[in-house]
Amino acid sequence: MIRFLAFVYALTIPWLIQSQTSYLLEAEAFLDPGGWSVDPQFVQQMGSPYLMAHGMGRPVQDARTEFKVDQHGSYHVWVRTKDWAPGPWESPGRFIIYIDSIEHLVTPVPEWNWVYLDQYELAEGLVSISLRDVTGFNARCDAIYLSTDSVTPPIDYDALQVWRQAKHREPLAPEVEKTYDLVITGGGIAGCAAAIAAAEQGLEVALIHDRPVLGGNASSEIRVHTLGIYGKFERILRKIDTEHYPNGSAEAIRDQEKRDSNMHQYANLDIFLNWRAYDAVSKDSIIQYVDARHTSSGERIRFKSNLFLDSTGDGWIGYWAGAEYSYGRESVYKYGEKWPEWGELWSPEVGDNLVMGSSILWQTTLLDSATSFTEVPWAMDVARDHMATAGEWYWEFSRSDMHQIRDGEEIRDHLLRAIFGSFYNAKQDTSHSNYALEWVSYLLGKRESRRLMGDHIFTFNDVTELRKFKDSVVMEIREVDVHFQKQLDDEKQPDFLSTALFYKTSKYYIPYRSLYSRNIKNLFMAGRNFSCSHVGLGGPRVMRTTGQMGAAVGYAASLCKRFDVFPRAIYHSYLDQYMSLIEERQWLRP
Amino acid sequence: MAKTLTTILSLLFIWTTSNKPIHEPHFLESPIPWDRIDTAEYISSFPSTTTESDFALYILKDQKGEPLFFYSALTTPVCIDNICKPVDIEIYWDLVGQYIGLAIDPEKPLTKYDHEVWVEEDYEKLHALLQNKHSILNRKSLDNLYDLQANREDTIRFNGQEVDAITGATKKEIKAHIIDGALYSCYAVWQIAHGPVRDSIRSFIDSTFDQIQWLKFLYSENREYQYKGLQNLSDTALHDHAARIIEVLPQSKPVARTYALKKLPIPFWQNAAFVQGVYSNMGVYDVFSNTILINKLSIAEPIGLLETSKHISHLTKNQLTKYLSFIRPEMPHYEPIVGNLKDAFSTSNYRYKYLLESFMD
Numbered sequence: 001m002i003r004f005l006a007f008v009y010a011l012t013i014p015w016l017i018q019s020q021t022s023y024l025l026e027a028e029a030f031l032d033p034g035g036w037s038v039d040p041q042f043v044q045q046m047g048s049p050y051l052m053a054h055g056m057g058r059p060v061q062d063a064r065t066e067f068k069v070d071q072h073g074s075y076h077v078w079v080r081t082k083d084w085a086p087g088p089w090e091s092p093g094r095f096i097i098y099i100d101s102i103e104h105l106v107t108p109v110p111e112w113n114w115v116y117l118d119q120y121e122l123a124e125g126l127v128s129i130s131l132r133d134v135t136g137f138n139a140r141c142d143a144i145y146l147s148t149d150s151v152t153p154p155i156d157y158d159a160l161q162v163w164r165q166a167k168h169r170e171p172l173a174p175e176v177e178k179t180y181d182l183v184i185t186g187g188g189i190a191g192c193a194a195a196i197a198a199a200e201q202g203l204e205v206a207l208i209h210d211r212p213v214l215g216g217n218a219s220s221e222i223r224v225h226t227l228g229i230y231g232k233f234e235r236i237l238r239k240i241d242t243e244h245y246p247n248g249s250a251e252a253i254r255d256q257e258k259r260d261s262n263m264h265q266y267a268n269l270d271i272f273l274n275w276r277a278y279d280a281v282s283k284d285s286i287i288q289y290v291d292a293r294h295t296s297s298g299e300r301i302r303f304k305s306n307l308f309l310d311s312t313g314d315g316w317i318g319y320w321a322g323a324e325y326s327y328g329r330e331s332v333y334k335y336g337e338k339w340p341e342w343g344e345l346w347s348p349e350v351g352d353n354l355v356m357g358s359s360i361l362w363q364t365t366l367l368d369s370a371t372s373f374t375e376v377p378w379a380m381d382v383a384r385d386h387m388a389t390a391g392e393w394y395w396e397f398s399r400s401d402m403h404q405i406r407d408g409e410e411i412r413d414h415l416l417r418a419i420f421g422s423f424y425n426a427k428q429d430t431s432h433s434n435y436a437l438e439w440v441s442y443l444l445g446k447r448e449s450r451r452l453m454g455d456h457i458f459t460f461n462d463v464t465e466l467r468k469f470k471d472s473v474v475m476e477i478r479e480v481d482v483h484f485q486k487q488l489d490d491e492k493q494p495d496f497l498s499t500a501l502f503y504k505t506s507k508y509y510i511p512y513r514s515l516y517s518r519n520i521k522n523l524f525m526a527g528r529n530f531s532c533s534h535v536g537l538g539g540p541r542v543m544r545t546t547g548q549m550g551a552a553v554g555y556a557a558s559l560c561k562r563f564d565v566f567p568r569a570i571y572h573s574y575l576d577q578y579m580s581l582i583e584e585r586q587w588l589r590p
Numbered sequence: 591m592a593k594t595l596t597t598i599l600s601l602l603f604i605w606t607t608s609n610k611p612i613h614e615p616h617f618l619e620s621p622i623p624w625d626r627i628d629t630a631e632y633i634s635s636f637p638s639t640t641t642e643s644d645f646a647l648y649i650l651k652d653q654k655g656e657p658l659f660f661y662s663a664l665t666t667p668v669c670i671d672n673i674c675k676p677v678d679i680e681i682y683w684d685l686v687g688q689y690i691g692l693a694i695d696p697e698k699p700l701t702k703y704d705h706e707v708w709v710e711e712d713y714e715k716l717h718a719l720l721q722n723k724h725s726i727l728n729r730k731s732l733d734n735l736y737d738l739q740a741n742r743e744d745t746i747r748f749n750g751q752e753v754d755a756i757t758g759a760t761k762k763e764i765k766a767h768i769i770d771g772a773l774y775s776c777y778a779v780w781q782i783a784h785g786p787v788r789d790s791i792r793s794f795i796d797s798t799f800d801q802i803q804w805l806k807f808l809y810s811e812n813r814e815y816q817y818k819g820l821q822n823l824s825d826t827a828l829h830d831h832a833a834r835i836i837e838v839l840p841q842s843k844p845v846a847r848t849y850a851l852k853k854l855p856i857p858f859w860q861n862a863a864f865v866q867g868v869y870s871n872m873g874v875y876d877v878f879s880n881t882i883l884i885n886k887l888s889i890a891e892p893i894g895l896l897e898t899s900k901h902i903s904h905l906t907k908n909q910l911t912k913y914l915s916f917i918r919p920e921m922p923h924y925e926p927i928v929g930n931l932k933d934a935f936s937t938s939n940y941r942y943k944y945l946l947e948s949f950m951d
Contacts, residue, residue, distance in 0.1 A: 086941055086942075086944065087939065087941045088939040109944075110942075110944045111944075340789070340792055341788060341789075343821075344845050344848075344849050345845060348849070348852070349849065349852070349853060350852040350853060352848075352852065354878070381941070399877055399878070399881070399906070400848075400877075400878050400881045400882070401877070401881040401884075401906050401908040401909050401912075402906075402908060407908070410907070479729070481729075487844060487876060487877075487878075488843075488844045488845045488848070488876075488878060489843060489844070489845055490843070491843065491844055491876050495877070499724050500729070501724075502728060502729045
């Protein structure tokens with residue numbers, strides 16, 4: 001039966017395209033990924049989702065697929081993979097590939113690259129391919145290429161994309177188009193809140209999210225608890241937020257179930273899970289569409305709308321569409337965000353590219369008996385002598401030579417090395433004999449990346465002066481906390497730990513004008529990519545606050561549709577109606 | 591008239607000297623001996639955010655009038671549930687407002703809530719607590735801390751450790767910061783030592799210290815003072831003391847070093863001796879500083895490229911990639927640079943040597 005399905009699959013799906021002499025097999029489209037995870041986080045940097053063996057030290061189950069060889073021949077075989085921890089040790093990214101019964105150990109090389117295996121005789125008919133994890137430590141496979149030609153596939157990103165498209169015989173544009181009143185990209189708390197608010201107001205809404213579960217940093221895959229207040233959106237936010245368990249807790253799974261259940265209550269809300277946007281095109285400063293691709297099958301859809309929300313966190317929609325954005329720490333003189341107590345650590349005299357870092361949360365469990373943890377020599381130059389049996393928010397990594405988006409994969413891998421190495425150190429102490437790794441996320445929990453610029457740029461001064469705006473739609477009382485790497489203040493500290501500086505405050509407000517782009521007419525933004533300065537982001541980046549932003553955008557979108565206007569007009573011409581709508585909706589019974 | 595003036599001056603003298611600390615500190619993190627203190631000059635009063643008291647702040651000077659420390663003798667009631675007890679403690683700060691030590695009147699030792707007198711270990715713990723400017727006491731409310739001390743019933747276990755449900759901070763972490771039975775004293779004193787007094791000290795030195803004093807800071811062995819000097823010296827003064835900056839940078843904390851490297855104006859980078867001096871220390875600098883130096887190579891004298899090539903194995907992937915993008919065959923020092931790169935490739939276990947290999951190919 002499996003063979004039959006595989007045969008049908010091989011014949012029908014566009015993702016497994018065959019020419020007479022070559023076959024490109026995308027690993028994320030394998031029939032059975034086994035214990036390997038589909039990782040789409042770094043598509044924009046390395047070109048594709050890939051399979052990763054995230055076994056926390058225990059090899060995961062084999063991934064397996066089949067494809068049909070049309071023509072008997074001698075095929076050269078390449079695997080696109082990466083040695084994620086290069087150095088003078090055996091790579092943790094080793095794995096074995098089976099082509100039918102032929103076994104080949106894949107030793108990856110630094111950076112994403114094609115590793116040549118050998119030349120194999122393949123007979124006409126179905127061929128089985130399996131990936132066998134060797135180490136349990138994050139081996140990765142993007143694709144397998146078999147060709148009777150001996151020319152190595154392209155390495156360069158752009159050339160590879162073109163080559164890939166040709167191999168898959170993809171038309172330039174997606175063949176499927178869908179049209180909505182509002183297209184939301186990014187299903188974190190902000191995107192979910194926006195979807196609920198807009199759907200409740202009757203809009204036809206698309207919510208595109210590149211993971212199998214909603215919630216972003218609050219999801220069961222990343223497990224950061226939601227902080228902040230509900231503002232005027234308690235009814236909506238309670239459907240999607242979390243309890244206040246410790247970061248990393250498995251209790252996140254219970255809140256995930258609540259969120260998933262609540263998000264699927266709206267007939268006019270189409271949720272596209274495992275779809276990742278890869279382009280947005282604007283004309284005359286108006287976004288025409290967003291293109292997205294399924295992270296496993298490779299299918300594509302073009303999403304059209306008059307209104308778009310960028311809640312991707314990284315500001316991708318705005319970035320592709322040409323929205324103005326900022327990145328890094330502004331000079332203290334730019335907005336006057338000085339806090340003398342902390343000086344350079346708070347807001348530097350000369351601006352730079354240093355931002356708050358990303359985290360990987362992790363959890364251990366105590367077993368009834370002792371358990372071992374294998375040596376991880378490739379992790380020790382990061383962990384050094386640090387030992388730990390648990391992580392928290394301050395396991396955070398940022399460096400001024402690294403970009404939180406462009407270098408995201410290396411940042412994630414650095415944190416994995418920090419975790420595995422620190423846990424290995426802890427295990428050398430007999431008091432930790434019974435500890436075992438229970439869960440380590442492989443998804444980056446980002447704090448800061450691109451910040452799209454709106455008509456109002458929210459800054460620290462809006463907090464210190466407790467400014468009220470006639471379009472105040474978000475409010476918060478939680479401290480403003482800006483993080484910095486501990487090493488900046490004490491070079492003896494590990495480079496993966498951070499400290500937070502807390503500015504205690506009374507209630508402050510964020511205006512609606514920070515939630516739409518100043519130069520792309522039909523673009524809203526909510527979440528950490530809203531319009532703010534680096535220090536301004538310090539407070540409202542927590543997820544109940546970003547959820548407020550999302551809900552406020554959802555209501556604004558409904559008025560945009562009713563009056564057939566773009567977001568800016570809500571502030572200039574329909575503000576009373578907008579503020580009244582928010583006020584009225586907050587008193588509805590759950 | 592002269593007699594009146596003399597009387598005033600005498601009174602003033604008595605007033606200033608009478609406030610000189612009389613109890614030798616338990617702890618004083620300074621190379622300056624306590625007995626060098628000669629006078630105490632009143633500066634201002636500062637409020638406490640936790641005890642609703644105001645305290646007098648003094649600057650302590652030596653015989654020559656050189657400022658040494660800031661100082662305040664605190665006598666404050668610390669209250670919980672309307673039961674108050676006095677806390678008498680003397681606090682020392684350095685000239686940039688960092689807590690550095692404390693003294694206790696032997697007649698008035700600190701006591702815990704069960705009236706037990708503090709032992710030496712408790713003072714040591716308090717001193718360590720006060721030295722931590724990022725203490726958990728800064729970010730947690732007193733109520734939360736009180737709950738933890740009271741063995742709250744809803745304490746949950748996580749990763750085998752008891753956890754404070756508010757922030758995820760472990761009880762172990764909090765206990766490490768607080769003396770058993772003296773939570774409120776610890777909290778109140780930490781808040782005083784790290785509260786508005788730091789603004790008072792900052793305001794005072796910023797308004798009264800001049801370029802001469804900042805220059806002394808630059809030449810001090812105290813790296814916080816060096817940092818403050820770098821922040822306050824004029825470009826001209828910095829230029830005149832470029833050699834000292836080269837000496838100071840390797841000793842600096844990364845935050846101070848990066849501040850200086852970012853701030854130094856273009857003429858510094860066009861001074862070959864300065865560039866050589868600064869880049870020759872890349873092997874001891876932090877990653878943040880080296881990133882700045884790599885970026886400055888576009889405006890720095892070419893000797894910077896040569897010096898960097900001697901420290902290749904300290905560079906990150908992105909730093910190395912950027913560095914290699916600057917290397918051109920027609921540039922000065924090209925041959926020795928390539929020679930150093932080859933050495934790094936052939937003799938080290940450098941993680942990114944594969945980038946060197948592709949460069950040399």
